Amino acid sequence: MMKTMKHTGKRFILSSFFFIVFLCILASINELRFDSLLEFSKCALSYAPSNSSFGNNLVVKPSSDEIRVLIGILTLPDQYHRRHFLRLIYGTQSPAGVKVDVKFVFCNLTKEDQKVLVALEIMRYDDIMILNCKENMNKGKTYTYFSSLPEMFSTSDGPYPPYHYVLKGDDDAYVRLESLVESLRPLPREDLYYGYVIPCPSMDPFVHYMSGMGYLVSWDIVEWIRDSDIPKNRLEGPEDKIFGDWIREGHRGKNRYNAKWSMYNYPDPPTRCTHELRPDTVSVHLLKTQEKWIKTLQYFNVTQNLKPSKLYHIP
Template identity: 30%
Template sequence: MKLNLTDQRQKARLKTVSSVVLFTIIIAILCFQFSLLNNATPNNLNQLEDDDGNKIIFIGIFSTADRFYRRNLIRSTYLNLEAPKVMYKFVLGKPATNKQQLLLKFEQEKFNDLFILDIEENMDNGKTFNYFKTLYNAYHPHQFKFVMKADDDTFLHFPNLEKKFLSLPEYDVYFGRKVEHINGNGGGFIAGMGYALSWNLVEFIATKVENNPKQEIIGQEDFLVTTWLNNGKIYYKMISEVNEFYDSPESKKGWSKNYSPGTMLIHQLKDNEWFLNAC
């Protein structure tokens, strides 16, 4: 049966309306995603407000935008160990793509544990310096007793770390595991797998290093921390933990040893199975 002219017009009108509705929905979705991308700036992602004065130890776990699986593995394991004096954040550089930016936006809304630096992602091109500087500017005048930097291929036993930190002096402490200079002339530096500084040393790095032409912020990050303090003629006490900061037993190299009850940090856990064994 042939459609009359009225039926044909109604059919055409319905087809047009359907197309307009579909087009409107698509535009709305795109606009929504675009608004999320515009709002997913580093400053918005950080959400730095914190009113809990009991948090006197800040631990920044260095990660990158694409390592969502490792962050979730950490959230599901050692972050469940209770340490009431400890605050932690995952420290990342700026996302490299719009997709990463959007995913970080959703991740932050879900977990609120990302600390996004306003720099390109890197390891030895200033990320550590910008971590200390951004942290100081974000939380000052609140003073943590210690600020720690750790890698995301480490297991951190928060309760044991908390107990250790609370036993240390409040000022001038540079804590971790010491690497001796190869030439054996003394000095050395604390290995980058994990180290902590008293707040007064963080303040020095954040406020003095960048303005001193003799100081470099690009280079091997763990070695640079010692260099900043030495060049600034800042007094500090280097405290080395040789028993409870160690490498994974599975790695069988470096500072590898068997697990111990007082463990504070285990390094070389890039393999997920090794990481879970440590946990």
């Protein structure tokens, strides 16, 4: 009887021991599976597409070859409604792999209401540049814009150049950022002069100059404008033509790009500088009315990425 009880006790102890070992092994396996699953989940989240619900929160480190573009839109201090409208236009464009900053550029403020309202805009949007000049169209505003940029943006701890390209634009032009960036990718980043060649029938960028609807230069030309006496001694006159004269007299812009016909004037009324809207457009100029803006935006289907929501219904 006693022997039977001893054998039974030994079997119980052995069974209990092996059962405990089994539980430990099972727990280890489950822990391993959980850790593996956790690591897989982290990996999956890290490489989630940027248009996913959680991917938008990821910070993507820009590559070393990221293109940096500054777009300065020359306008007037009192054009509040135009600036708010253009913020919608440019704020809903997000080309990948590029840094594009859009700034509104005008001369010194002259009214008390401007000092309050423009200051509020700067506090809210931080997208305004106030130049040290008296407001003008063809008496040096363009020179002040370009020549002021190196001091404004060059820093010892930032990238050099702060921008590879600088564009001067008008507030009646619609620049499609993705198309602009794609046209810039294969181009040189030095000694570049880019735009719509004048006169309208011309296709040779070395004969005359780029239209004021919007032209772009590389950063080294911006620094040259600041340092050279050629622009300083010739400030007055049609700004786009005068700018072209600087480039020619200074033997700059050896790399030139004629963006015609991806840049053009709005087709109504038709002239030698216009044609119908087209898909590969970089810029449409002379959008002087709300109707022209709406027709242009409809053509390019700018609201196609509007997300469905219970909060609104837009047929």
